[in-house]
Amino acid sequence: MSLKGKAWKFGDSxxxxxxxxxxxxxxxxxxPELAKHVLEDADEDFAAGMEPGDFVVxxxxxxxxxxxxxxxxxxxLAGTSAVLAQSxxxxxxxxxxxxxxxxxxxxxxxxEPGDQLEVDLQAGEVRNITQGETLTFAPxxxxxxxxxxxxxxxxxxxKYGDFNL
Amino acid sequence: xxxxxxxxxxxxxxxxxxxxxxxxxxxxxxxxLQDGTGPLALQQLEELDMVRAVNPxxxxxxxxxxxxxxxxxxxxxxxxxxxxxxxxxxxxxDINEGVCHQRLVESYASPGDILIGADSHTCTSGALAAFAxxxxxxxxxxxxxxxxxxxxxxxxxxxxxxxxxxRGVYAKDLMLHLIGxxxxxxxxxxxxxxxxxxxxxxxxxxxxTLANMAVEAGGKTGLFASDDTTRxxxxxxxRGEAYRRLGPDxxxxxxxxxxxxxxxxEPTVSAPHTVDNTMNVAAAAGKQVQxxxxxxxxxxxxxxxxxxxxxxxxxxxxxxTRLIVTPASRSVYLQAAEExxxxxxxxxxxxxxxxxxxxxxxxxGGVLGDGEVCVATQNRNFHGRMGNVKGFIYLASPATxxxxxxxxxxxxxxxxxxxxxx
Numbered sequence: 001m002s003l004k005g006k007a008w009k010f011g012d013s014x015x016x017x018x019x020x021x022x023x024x025x026x027x028x029x030x031x032p033e034l035a036k037h038v039l040e041d042a043d044e045d046f047a048a049g050m051e052p053g054d055f056v057v058x059x060x061x062x063x064x065x066x067x068x069x070x071x072x073x074x075x076x077l078a079g080t081s082a083v084l085a086q087s088x089x090x091x092x093x094x095x096x097x098x099x100x101x102x103x104x105x106x107x108x109x110x111x112e113p114g115d116q117l118e119v120d121l122q123a124g125e126v127r128n129i130t131q132g133e134t135l136t137f138a139p140x141x142x143x144x145x146x147x148x149x150x151x152x153x154x155x156x157x158x159k160y161g162d163f164n165l
Numbered sequence: 166x167x168x169x170x171x172x173x174x175x176x177x178x179x180x181x182x183x184x185x186x187x188x189x190x191x192x193x194x195x196x197x198l199q200d201g202t203g204p205l206a207l208q209q210l211e212e213l214d215m216v217r218a219v220n221p222x223x224x225x226x227x228x229x230x231x232x233x234x235x236x237x238x239x240x241x242x243x244x245x246x247x248x249x250x251x252x253x254x255x256x257x258x259d260i261n262e263g264v265c266h267q268r269l270v271e272s273y274a275s276p277g278d279i280l281i282g283a284d285s286h287t288c289t290s291g292a293l294a295a296f297a298x299x300x301x302x303x304x305x306x307x308x309x310x311x312x313x314x315x316x317x318x319x320x321x322x323x324x325x326x327x328x329x330x331x332r333g334v335y336a337k338d339l340m341l342h343l344i345g346x347x348x349x350x351x352x353x354x355x356x357x358x359x360x361x362x363x364x365x366x367x368x369x370x371x372x373x374t375l376a377n378m379a380v381e382a383g384g385k386t387g388l389f390a391s392d393d394t395t396r397x398x399x400x401x402x403x404r405g406e407a408y409r410r411l412g413p414d415x416x417x418x419x420x421x422x423x424x425x426x427x428x429x430x431e432p433t434v435s436a437p438h439t440v441d442n443t444m445n446v447a448a449a450a451g452k453q454v455q456x457x458x459x460x461x462x463x464x465x466x467x468x469x470x471x472x473x474x475x476x477x478x479x480x481x482x483x484x485x486t487r488l489i490v491t492p493a494s495r496s497v498y499l500q501a502a503e504e505x506x507x508x509x510x511x512x513x514x515x516x517x518x519x520x521x522x523x524x525x526x527x528x529x530g531g532v533l534g535d536g537e538v539c540v541a542t543q544n545r546n547f548h549g550r551m552g553n554v555k556g557f558i559y560l561a562s563p564a565t566x567x568x569x570x571x572x573x574x575x576x577x578x579x580x581x582x583x584x585x586x587x
Contacts, residue, residue, distance in 0.1 A: 013349060013439055017547040021554070022527030025231065026238035029204050029245075041549045061350040064383070065547060066526075067285040069205060069301030089383060090354050091285055095301035143188045143315065153303045154209050163190045165315060 002120050003081035003102070005053035009113040010042050012059035016066040016092065018042040020074060028070050035074040052079030055117050057108050059085065063092025072096040072103075082119055084108050084126065084137075097144045100152035106137040167414035169321040170388045171356035174296040174411070178279055185320040185420070194220070195273050195280040195295075196308045199227040199265050201526075202283035204242045206302035206309070207249050215310040221254035224309050225265070225273060232260035232521035235529040255309070263494025263520040266290065266462035269297075270373060271494060275399070275407035276391040279316075281308050286462050286544065288379040292372035293399075294391040294411045296356075299380060319385045320420035322352050325361035328427035333579035335472070336371035337464055337542065337562035340378045341433040343425065345443030353383030355420060358413060363427055364389065369398040370468035377463045378544050381440040432577055434540075435560040438548040446565055449575045453485070456539040457570035458551075459563055460491030460518075461525045464542035467492075467500045469563040474506040476567040476578065479586030482514035483573025489531050491518045513570075527552030540569045 018041040020034060027034040039046045039056070056075060062085035063071060072095045075083060082102035086109070096103040104119065106126055111117070115130040126135040140148065143165045150156040156164070166182050176183045178191040196218075198206050203226055210216050218224040226246040231239040243260070250257035258268055265282065266289035274280050274290035280297040281287065283305040290297035300314070308314045324343065330336075344351070357379045359372070367375075372389050379387030389395075390412030399408045432446040459465070459473050470492065482488045490510045492498040498520055501507050510517050518524075524531025525543040533539055533556030541551070546558035559575065568582035569575050576582070 015545075015547040017527075017545075017549050021549050023532070023549070023552045025201060025526070025528045026236045028201055029238060029242055041554045061353070061383070064349055065285065065545065067283050067287075067299040067301055068202060069283075069303060073205075087350060087353070089350070090385060091299055091301065091380075094304065098301055098303045141188065141317075153307060154212055157213055157215075157307065162311070163313060163315060165188065165190060 002118060003053065004118045005051065005055050005081050007055050007057040007111050007113060007115045007117055008043065008046055008050060009111065010056065010058040012061060013064060014042050014058050014062050015064050016068050016071045019063070019071040020068055031070065031073060031077055034070060035077040038074040038078045047078060050078060050080065053081050056080050056083045057111050058083065059108065060087050062088050064089035067091045069095045069099060072101045073099050076101040097148050098153040100148060102148065104137045106135050167416045167418065169356070169417040169419065170294065170358050170390060170411070170413040171296055171319055171321055171386065173413065174277055174279060175316060175318055177277060183318045185318050188315055188317050190313055190315050191279060192312055193281050193308045193314050194278040195223045196305055197225045197227060197265055197269060197282035197284070197287065198305055199230055199284050200239065200242050200246060201230045202302045204245045206283055206306035207245055209303050209306040210310055216252065218253040218255040218309050219312040222256065223273060224255035225258055226250055226255055227258045227265035227268065228260045229264050230522045230526055231528050232519065232523065261495055264462045264465065264522055266377065267466065267493040267497065271402050271496060276395065276409050276411045281305055281314055285380045286377050288384065288386045289373055289377040289462055291379065291386040291388045292369065292376035293395060294389060296386055298386045317354070319354055319356040321356045321358050323358045323360060323419040323422045325422060325424045326359065326363040326427060327361050328363055330427050331430065333564055333583050334430050334432055335562040335564060336367065336374040338430060338433040339425070339427065340375050341435050341443050341560060342430060344378065344382045344441050347382055349381060349439055349441040350383040352379070355384055357384045357387045359387065359389050365392065368468060369394060370466045373466065374463055381544055432562060432565050434565065434575065435546055437546055437557040437559065440546060440560065446575065446577045449559060450577060452538060452575040454540050454569050454574055455485065455537040456487045456489065456531065456533060457566050458489045458524050458531055458539055458541040458543065459566050460493060461522065461543040462493060463544040464563050465491055465493030465497065467497050469542065470497065470501050470506050473563040473567040474509040475585060476564060476582050477513035477571070478509045480513055480571050482570045486570050486573045488513065488515040488570040489518060489524060490515045491524065492520050494520055524551065540566050540575060542566050
């Protein structure tokens with residue numbers, strides 16, 4: 001699977017409060033509406049300006065904080081292809097896989113805002129078309145590849161009726 | 166093979182020895198949802214045609230983040246949780262009952278359990294020697310309907326604590342200090358295991374404060390061996406039969422061991438906007454504060470309220486500083502009432518609210534104004550956390566928070582505030 005889009009650059013320690021702010025708690029049962037505010041507290045132009053296929057590119061410990069699964073869900077719902085970060089917080093990482101959002105640990109330091117990227121999930125490569133560089137990332141653990149490949153945990157259960165990892 | 170506490174609990178559940186890094190499908194004993202994460206979880210079960218709870222007495226739906234509901238959307242979310250509870254026999258913990266993590270330790274979590282909750286501070290129950298960890302709505306939904314989850318067996322970071330707390334220094338100061346040392350991602354994917362002579366002397370309330378914030382270092386859970394203190398706590402809750410002695414093997418293999426001596430530990434705060442942005446209170450002293458918030462799953466227990474009340478009794482809050490006190494559960498509230506602590510708070514100029522999470526998570530009941538500074542006993546000070554991205558949150562112990570409410574600016578509680586006035 002190949003994903004294409006441009007980079008939206010974020011810093012270190014982007015928390016679930018940046019992604020899905022608590023003041024929109026009442027919108028958690030209305031994900032399309034909540035998605036209009038995705039990452040609002042980190043970059044207020046992101047939700048309105050991003051185009052389907054674009055990438056969220058961040059620094060260390062992306063998604064730290066709350067267990068709210070709404071965070072990866074609205075990143076995905078907004079049309080983001082994948083999140084690339086130096087590292088991820090544990091619960092966010094797991095939630096992202098469960099909802100079918102690719103999350104890639106890769107050295108993002110050289111990626112500039114607006115760079116055109118192409119990601120090949122199987123090959124484990126991020127091609128920076130703007131800069132003419134290729135970055136590689138370590139493959140996901142097999143259990144996560146399986147869940148992501150099935151389209152998330154709910155789809156996995158629809159397919160097998162149980163854990164089949 | 167000698168096992169850490171995390172490895173031991175998981176091994177008991179899967180019926181064989183386990184190693185860090187391996188992924189296992191395991192049974193779960195307790196599952197929990199709250200009003201922010203619950204509706205999405207139950208929606209997944211409907212989509213899967215799996216609206217059921219295999220262990221309904223240990224499936225708890227907490228209405229605590231919006232309690233009582235400030236908006237119709239959240240009232241409707243509460244209806245969804247109550248209706249699932251009626252249909253399946255699961256427990257609905259309604260708006261009067263308290264913050265999920267406090268209620269879990271009071272009534273549901275037991276040594277040796279695996280507990281998953283759709284709230285990141287589920288790690289609090291680790292203080293009862295339960296492998297307790299936060300997950301997302303879908304993971305917990307599957308746990309509710311099947312009694313199972315998958316877990317990557319974590320490596321363990323052992324924290325050995327020696328010495329004793331100086332007067333005016335508390336478990337919260339220790340945990341903020343530890344997170345400042347290792348960073349907000351210092352224990353990512355790891356279990357923390359607290360041990361050492363100082364830990365053996367700690368009350369359960371202190372242990373809950375430490376375990377609660379394991380996730381603020383990226384940890385999966387914060388574990389303590391069970392001992393006579395655990396037994397006494399469970400007996401007090403009327404759950405003495407839940408006690409069993411459980412600890413790591415002596416020669417268990419730890420990924421890392423940290424030693425902390427409490428001698429010399431100062432009152433500590435986390436300055437905006439990350440929990441690992443810690444400093445001694447002296448470095449933040451003098452900062453004008455518009456709101457002080459004492460409560461939450463981190464520091465809203467009766468022991469915390471006693472500390473705060475002992476400082477506030479006979480004194481008044483600063484006229485420019487609002488003071489909000491929120492007991493962590495109904496039983497904490499009742500106990501505080503019986504001991505006269507609520508009177509102390511109200512006389513000092515506080516508003517005592519019903520139990521719940523609202524202020525900490527920015528839902529309602531303590532939202533900051535633009536540019537305002539809050540000193541809070543909670544566990545997070547992220548950008549926008551208390552409902553306003555233009556607010557500034559300092560995390561502190563109940564003593565530092567109470568003293569700050571009187572001074573109107575951040576102060577060291579040892580500067581005359583620990584001496585009783587009332």
